[in-house]
Amino acid sequence: MEQAKSKKEIEKEINQLRGVIRKHNYQYYVLDEPIISDYEYDKLLKRLITLEQKYPEFISPDSPTQRVGSQPLEEFKTARHLVPMLSLSNAFSDKELLDFDQRIKKNYSQQFFDYVVELKIDGLAIALVYEDGILQRGATRGDGFVGEDITQNLRTINSIPLKLREYNHMNRIEVYGEVYMNRESFKKLNEERNEKGENIFANPRNAAAGSVRQLDPSITAKRQLDTFVYQAKFPQEHDLETHMEVLAFLKKAGFKVNQNIKQCDNIEEAIDYCKSWKNKKNILNYEIDGMVIKVNQLLLREKLGSTSKSPRWAIAYKFPAEQMTTVIDDIIVGVGRTGALTPVAKLKPVVISGSRVQRATLHNEDEIRRKDIRIGDTVLIQKAGEVIPEVIKVIKEKRSGKEKIFNMPKKCPVCGSEVIKLAEEVVSRCNNISCPAQVKERIKHFVSRQAMDIDGLGSALIEQLVDKKLIKDFADLYYLKKEDLVKLERMAEKSSENIIKAIENSKKRPLSNLIFALGIRYVGNYASKLLAQKIDNILDLQDKNSEDLVNISEIGPKIAESIVLFFKKEENLQIIKKLKDAGVNLSSQEKIAEKQTLREVQFVLTGTLEHYTREEAKDAIERLGGRVTGNVTKKTDYLVLGKEPGQKYQKAKEMDINIIEEKEFKEMLEK
Numbered sequence: 293m294e295q296a297k298s299k300k301e302i303e304k305e306i307n308q309l310r311g312v313i314r315k316h317n318y319q320y321y322v323l324d325e326p327i328i329s330d331y332e333y334d335k336l337l338k339r340l341i342t343l344e345q346k347y348p349e350f351i352s353p354d355s356p357t358q359r360v361g362s363q364p365l366e367e368f369k370t371a372r373h374l375v376p377m378l379s380l381s382n383a384f385s386d387k388e389l390l391d392f393d394q395r396i397k398k399n400y401s402q403q404f405f406d407y408v409v410e411l412k413i414d415g416l417a418i419a420l421v422y423e424d425g426i427l428q429r430g431a432t433r434g435d436g437f438v439g440e441d442i443t444q445n446l447r448t449i450n451s452i453p454l455k456l457r458e459y460n461h462m463n464r465i466e467v468y469g470e471v472y473m474n475r476e477s478f479k480k481l482n483e484e485r486n487e488k489g490e491n492i493f494a495n496p497r498n499a500a501a502g503s504v505r506q507l508d509p510s511i512t513a514k515r516q517l518d519t520f521v522y523q524a525k526f527p528q529e530h531d532l533e534t535h536m537e538v539l540a541f542l543k544k545a546g547f548k549v550n551q552n553i554k555q556c557d558n559i560e561e562a563i564d565y566c567k568s569w570k571n572k573k574n575i576l577n578y579e580i581d582g583m584v585i586k587v588n589q590l591l592l593r594e595k596l597g598s599t600s601k602s603p604r605w606a607i608a609y610k611f612p613a614e615q616m617t618t619v620i621d622d623i624i625v626g627v628g629r630t631g632a633l634t635p636v637a638k639l640k641p642v643v644i645s646g647s648r649v650q651r652a653t654l655h656n657e658d659e660i661r662r663k664d665i666r667i668g669d670t671v672l673i674q675k676a677g678e679v680i681p682e683v684i685k686v687i688k689e690k691r692s693g694k695e696k697i698f699n700m701p702k703k704c705p706v707c708g709s710e711v712i713k714l715a716e717e718v719v720s721r722c723n724n725i726s727c728p729a730q731v732k733e734r735i736k737h738f739v740s741r742q743a744m745d746i747d748g749l750g751s752a753l754i755e756q757l758v759d760k761k762l763i764k765d766f767a768d769l770y771y772l773k774k775e776d777l778v779k780l781e782r783m784a785e786k787s788s789e790n791i792i793k794a795i796e797n798s799k800k801r802p803l804s805n806l807i808f809a810l811g812i813r814y815v816g817n818y819a820s821k822l823l824a825q826k827i828d829n830i831l832d833l834q835d836k837n838s839e840d841l842v843n844i845s846e847i848g849p850k851i852a853e854s855i856v857l858f859f860k861k862e863e864n865l866q867i868i869k870k871l872k873d874a875g876v877n878l879s880s881q882e883k884i885a886e887k888q889t890l891r892e893v894q895f896v897l898t899g900t901l902e903h904y905t906r907e908e909a910k911d912a913i914e915r916l917g918g919r920v921t922g923n924v925t926k927k928t929d930y931l932v933l934g935k936e937p938g939q940k941y942q943k944a945k946e947m948d949i950n951i952i953e954e955k956e957f958k959e960m961l962e963k
Contacts, residue, residue: 306340310355582609620638626729735757
């Protein structure tokens with residue numbers, strides 16, 4: 293029987309266990325050199341879990357048991373980077389790298405410097421903020437200034453330390469790296485998704501990006517993600533002088549730093565190292581799409597500075613897009629939401645950049661004629677980055693004479709309706725607005741994130757709903773019942789309830805979302821917002837002619853004509869009536885107020901508001917001339933307090949900022 297221990301002894305044992313487990317995590321996930329068996333490790337972890345469950349007062353956020361412990365999020369918050377995450381300038385040739393070197397020498401010819409060359413990991417860029425050695429926040433790159441706060445998900449990745457092994461008493465550090473998925477894990481994930489009938493990921497980068505953007509961190513934890521870090525910023529003074537010293541510091545701190553790094557005396561040596569990896573990148577168990585060359589000396593980096601987009605002290609050498617030859621087995625035609633017919637080449641499967649390619653876009657009939665592409669041709673295809681594979685050229689020397697010339701169909705391949713091609717367009721179109729293919733694509737657009745944002749309504753479910761004639765347009769979504777969904781494939785009670793709830797919630801979306809969701813040709817997200825600010829109700833557009841619309845700033849004749857044509861069609865007006873009858877918001881809350889009652893007033897939002905989403909509250913403030921920021925500062929005028937507020941609430945109290953509850957906030961908006 294275990295002798296009773298005092299609380300002090302229990303706390304000491306817990307801290308010792310955490311230290312031992314962190315050490316073994318570092319050995320296994322970072323160094324790939326485990327020194328104990330899985331059984332022994334599991335025994336240590338189980339003991340720690342037992343003690344923390346019995347003595348919850350000793351649980352800390354940096355404990356190894358806390359990697360997956362958070363509830364699923366409703367949405368990601370934004371996170372402003374301590375230092376902008378600039379993108380790198382690209383080079384594709386020796387000359388461009390030599391020019392990069394000359395630009396530095398031109399201004400700093402007397403100063404010694406050398407280069408560090410690293411692999412350019414093809415993953416998702418992240419920024420990790422540590423305070424006093426503890427992970428506080430992890431974010432995506434976003435636009436370089438503000439990303440998405442994905443801390444919960446990044447905590448599940450074992451190669452990201454929750455507590456640094458050492459940090460030289462630097463109270464704040466921002467570390468940059470890449471989240472990636474190795475080829476073996478990627479293959480396994482796609483096999484599992486295929487068995488479940490789910491869409492497979494195109495490549496490991498997409499899989500990694502999709503995995504860290506899950507609202508439920510337990511899903512991320514199952515995806516076997518990994519990281520490499522390559523940079524750090526220290527807001528306070530430090531004694532590090534070179535990039536190599538920074539990398540050594542990061543290793544000691546407990547991060548995983550790629551070992552394929554070379555310090556080069558000159559640009560010629562750096563170029564040789566880049567070229568050596570171009571020919572052997574496939575030996576790696578992860579994807580790289582180039583190399584990165586950086587000035588090693590940190591002081592020179594400061595002098596060189598940056599442009600608005602890129603640092604002047606670093607450059608990416610991009611490998612040429614991979615090209616492969618294969619055979620076109622057939623040419624099929626897809627139909628988009630506007631009726632556009634797009635020819636697609638069905639290929640003999642070929643692997644490019646680690647992903648299996650079976651199709652390539654042929655764009656349109658004119659492009660097929662220009663390249664003289666035929667069914668049965670041997671072709672060179674290319675896939676660069678995330679771009680859809682395309683046919684570069686036909687290898688005509690391999691023609692046997694059995695190849696077939698392709699002609700665009702005169703009838704829609706889906707509904708059999710007449711295909712038309714206007715003189716001023718290169719695209720052929722199905723003329724039937726009720727074509728099932730168009731209907732499905734319009735619905736997919738309607739439910740998309742920037743439109744009505746109906747979560748859970750994926751392509752497979754939409755296909756079933758249309759094929760089984762449960763809906764014939766997107767307005768019919770609002771008349772679905774849970775019983776309709778439960779009888780469909782792969783639909784259970786809970787998932788059906790969630791979708792009905794998501795459809796119901798979408799009724800409150802702003803008018804600009806609805807305008808965009810309607811799929812009016814040429815009317816994108818930005819144009820939708822411009823229109824929503826100038827009308828009271830969506831049906832106001834029915835009464836406007838082209839001249840009225842062109843008078844709206846940034847609305848051109850092409851967009852204006854398309855809007856007029858859309859509202860002349862009776863079937864479109866019928867759909868809008870169905871939306872109205874279902875209770876979908878058709879009115880604008882986005883009109884620019886004549887009285888800017890909140891001009892130059894700065895707000896911060898925290899917690900969950902009862903009557904507004906974050907986006908709705910932000911839009912309401914901005915319409916009245918106010919501004920919403922992500923952090924409490926001396927410039928903050930009001931903190932709007934919702935349920936379960938975060939640390940911003942404490943900071944606002946400490947800084948004596950005006951704190952208002954939702955009722956007072958609502959009154960302020962309605963003045």
